Amino acid sequence: MAKRMFSKPFQWLTGLPLLVVTGVLAVMAIGALTGAQSPEARWRERLFDYFQRLDPADGAAVDNFHLVLIDRESVEAVGPWPWPRTVIAGLVEAAGEAGAKGVILTEAVDAPDPLSPETIGEFWLSGARDETLAQQLALLPQTDERLAEAFTSVDGGVGVSASAPLNPYRTSSFERTDMKGVSWLHVAGDAADYLALPATRYFYGLNPALANAAQPSVSALSPDSDGVLRRAPLLWSIGGKPAPSIALEAARLAAGGEAVTITAADAANAQGRTLESLRVNGHALPLSASSAMRLYLPKNIAVPTTSASRLLSGYNGAPVIAGSNSQLKDAVVLIGLDTELGPSVRTARGPMAPAAVHALAAAQIVSGEAPVRPGWAGYMEALAVMLLGAAAIMIARRLDFWRAAGFAAVVSLVLVLGAYGAFAFGDIMLNPIPPAFALFLGALSIAGGKSIGGVLRDDNLRGSFHDTLPEAAMKKLREDSGADLLNGVRREITVLACELRFADEDLRTMENLPDDITKLLAAASLDLRQTIIDAGGAADQAEGGRLFAYFNAPLETADHIQAGCAAALRLIESMDKVNADLDASSRTRGLQIHLAIGIATGPCFVGPMGHGRNNRYSAVGPAVDRAAFLRSQSEFYGPAMICDEQVYKETHHHFAFLELDKLKLRDETRPVSIYALIGNPFIKSSKAFRALDDAHREFLKAYRAGDMGRAKTLLEKTKGSPGAKIALFDIYEERVKKYSEDGVPKDWDGAHIAGV
Numbered sequence: 001m002a003k004r005m006f007s008k009p010f011q012w013l014t015g016l017p018l019l020v021v022t023g024v025l026a027v028m029a030i031g032a033l034t035g036a037q038s039p040e041a042r043w044r045e046r047l048f049d050y051f052q053r054l055d056p057a058d059g060a061a062v063d064n065f066h067l068v069l070i071d072r073e074s075v076e077a078v079g080p081w082p083w084p085r086t087v088i089a090g091l092v093e094a095a096g097e098a099g100a101k102g103v104i105l106t107e108a109v110d111a112p113d114p115l116s117p118e119t120i121g122e123f124w125l126s127g128a129r130d131e132t133l134a135q136q137l138a139l140l141p142q143t144d145e146r147l148a149e150a151f152t153s154v155d156g157g158v159g160v161s162a163s164a165p166l167n168p169y170r171t172s173s174f175e176r177t178d179m180k181g182v183s184w185l186h187v188a189g190d191a192a193d194y195l196a197l198p199a200t201r202y203f204y205g206l207n208p209a210l211a212n213a214a215q216p217s218v219s220a221l222s223p224d225s226d227g228v229l230r231r232a233p234l235l236w237s238i239g240g241k242p243a244p245s246i247a248l249e250a251a252r253l254a255a256g257g258e259a260v261t262i263t264a265a266d267a268a269n270a271q272g273r274t275l276e277s278l279r280v281n282g283h284a285l286p287l288s289a290s291s292a293m294r295l296y297l298p299k300n301i302a303v304p305t306t307s308a309s310r311l312l313s314g315y316n317g318a319p320v321i322a323g324s325n326s327q328l329k330d331a332v333v334l335i336g337l338d339t340e341l342g343p344s345v346r347t348a349r350g351p352m353a354p355a356a357v358h359a360l361a362a363a364q365i366v367s368g369e370a371p372v373r374p375g376w377a378g379y380m381e382a383l384a385v386m387l388l389g390a391a392a393i394m395i396a397r398r399l400d401f402w403r404a405a406g407f408a409a410v411v412s413l414v415l416v417l418g419a420y421g422a423f424a425f426g427d428i429m430l431n432p433i434p435p436a437f438a439l440f441l442g443a444l445s446i447a448g449g450k451s452i453g454g455v456l457r458d459d460n461l462r463g464s465f466h467d468t469l470p471e472a473a474m475k476k477l478r479e480d481s482g483a484d485l486l487n488g489v490r491r492e493i494t495v496l497a498c499e500l501r502f503a504d505e506d507l508r509t510m511e512n513l514p515d516d517i518t519k520l521l522a523a524a525s526l527d528l529r530q531t532i533i534d535a536g537g538a539a540d541q542a543e544g545g546r547l548f549a550y551f552n553a554p555l556e557t558a559d560h561i562q563a564g565c566a567a568a569l570r571l572i573e574s575m576d577k578v579n580a581d582l583d584a585s586s587r588t589r590g591l592q593i594h595l596a597i598g599i600a601t602g603p604c605f606v607g608p609m610g611h612g613r614n615n616r617y618s619a620v621g622p623a624v625d626r627a628a629f630l631r632s633q634s635e636f637y638g639p640a641m642i643c644d645e646q647v648y649k650e651t652h653h654h655f656a657f658l659e660l661d662k663l664k665l666r667d668e669t670r671p672v673s674i675y676a677l678i679g680n681p682f683i684k685s686s687k688a689f690r691a692l693d694d695a696h697r698e699f700l701k702a703y704r705a706g707d708m709g710r711a712k713t714l715l716e717k718t719k720g721s722p723g724a725k726i727a728l729f730d731i732y733e734e735r736v737k738k739y740s741e742d743g744v745p746k747d748w749d750g751a752h753i754a755g756v
Helices: 011-034 042-054 060-064 072-078 085-097 117-125 131-139 143-153 208-213 246-254 354-367 377-398 401-426 433-464 471-480 504-509 514-534 560-584 622-637 645-651 687-704 708-719 727-742
Strands: 065-070 102-108 156-160 174-178 185-187 194-200 215-218 231-233 235-238 241-244 260-269 272-280 283-286 292-294 305-307 332-337 345-347 350-352 489-502 538-541 546-551 593-608 617-620 641-643 656-664 672-679
Touching (some): 011 433, 042 401, 042 433, 060 354, 065 072, 065 354, 102 246, 174 241, 194 241, 194 260, 215 241, 215 246, 241 246, 246 332, 345 354, 377 401, 377 433, 489 504, 489 514, 514 538, 514 546, 514 560, 546 617, 560 645, 593 645, 617 622, 622 727, 645 656
Parallel strands (some): 102 156, 194 272, 593 641
Antiparallel strands (some): 231 292, 489 593, 593 617
16 A cells, blocks of 8 residues: 555656756856866866876986985084084075086075074073173174185075965966066067066065075975975966076976066056067977966986085085085086975975975976966867767767666766876876766766666655564665555554653753753653664654654564563663763753653554654554553652563563552453563562562562561562662552551452542
8 A cells, every 4th residue: 555655656757867967067067168277176186196107207307416415414424403504505505616517505595594603692692691702693694605605616596485475376466576687587479577576575685695696495385285396387486577487497407597477468458468478499398377387297207316415524624515516517406405304395296305406396397398288278178078978978869878877987088088198198188087077977977867767656655654564674775765665454463662761850940942852852752763773673752742753663573562561761871871962062051851651452443544744653452551651650650660560570580670569450351460661681680679579579478478567578679679669559558558547448359540
């Protein structure tokens, strides 16, 4: 019956995937167009990284550069880093004497030398006792001037601005840069007075003598958002004047110190004209508007390297060449920290020292080999998304699912190979990912359109019982639509009826906060439902804070009575956690939610009862009524969980029970016993519970025999047992007192009329 309720076809939904896919294709096309040049497209950039590993640059120009790295061996010979700039000056002079074509210090020097006499003197002047010594120290020659003197014998540059203050790839970080009086940089064609270049600044300031002796060169490297360096701005603006990057200055020195020629775009923005290309050593390199060159690393990324310790002999004496350093001859030397003493830079080929990255970028500038992503690439990729997506949709209408998926896979592979070919043979970077994704999306949309009606029909059936049936039942529904699982049946089931309620005094305390009361009950009910489902039961929400749980339906379970008792204990544990959370909050401290549970077993009619999304899995039968009645007795007797005789008989060997009473019910021909479920097997085997149970049994025996004198004595003993602080024994105390005074009825059998 339940399946027939949901068997109506969802044919109007078969066209829904096509509409959705068309919208997604449009969004993809717009995204491919607007983000064509953005470095934030990580999948595209990672694909280009992979292309570079498959087809690396030639890399012959790396031999023009040499690294002098300050490593562990160097600091052991000279002392800990940072060194005084007089020692750095010795390195520069030693490299020059070895025949270096140029020397560039990649470590930034636009901050005071912490070991210079001037800096030490200022420290002493700020609070030292010996002011005379401090003044004498301050008058000693500055270490920056000693470094500047070293550069008078060799061409070179010094690093400044180790980290750019702004993202250099955003237009908002560009600065108006004045080209007047700049001798090392020319603009091809029409002269441009102002350029728009990414802005940076000196960290503190650069010594004028050092700035005149060596070209200030920006050492900042700006990775993409994923932390990988893929682009290197070659020109920067410092204080409104152009400054080269270390890589550009190194390439310029390798080319004999010739001026750098740039080509500026015809159009200009508020800051000036942006760049299009740069020419050094006769090779033109394409640049982005932010003056950035895309790194293209060679197969062999090992730059010739020498330890700084080989260029210096002693710390106090004058620096001299330590042995033969002929490997530096005619090379541009870059001096910097290795990755053990300084930071490393992540590239597409792994982490490297910044000095090595500058050297590889300089070699790329000299060779003139750089991949380019043309401006038309975004338009072509957006058009390919729409055309290939539409083609996949039309072809998929004529093919079955697997053939359509195979067609999309083959064409996608062709796109990837074509993009790689464009990179390998033309240094052009095209992104095949959006068109390939559009192919699969279009092909799969048709298969989805054919099956979505059936899927949603089955999902509608399953969704009606979401958060109602245990996972095993839901899995069966998902796998084969349930077969006859949801047909109504008459079966022996265990019913667990539970109710959430607040004490009257708590309700009076919260009477001005009705919204809080309802929300607390709703949240607690959700916790109980989930606990029931996790325990293997079917949950049925009733009115207010009442719930029913059914075991042995819809899936049959041999030990359903035991499962129902175990679920009741888990519900109590769940409610204890809820109350602990309430007590932890200042708003609800002292407030407690009480849980009453009744458990009964017997034959019932069970199955879906309702229609559509309002359907619910429920049961009808005496066991349901009996469980609800037992739940209502919890507040009267005290224990939270009350069971009928059949539940007790089937599980008393496993769980701890305490007999509560014999009741005469309206629909029963004989009195029935009701029992309190006290706890798990560990409680049952505990010494305290056995003492309480034995004392209570002796009391009930005397009470039902009508011996109220002995019953009174045994009741006092029972109330002294651990765990006897419940309303049950107060009830019996009143009854014993009444029957002791009035005598027991003539037909006394120890049973009590329910509700009296």
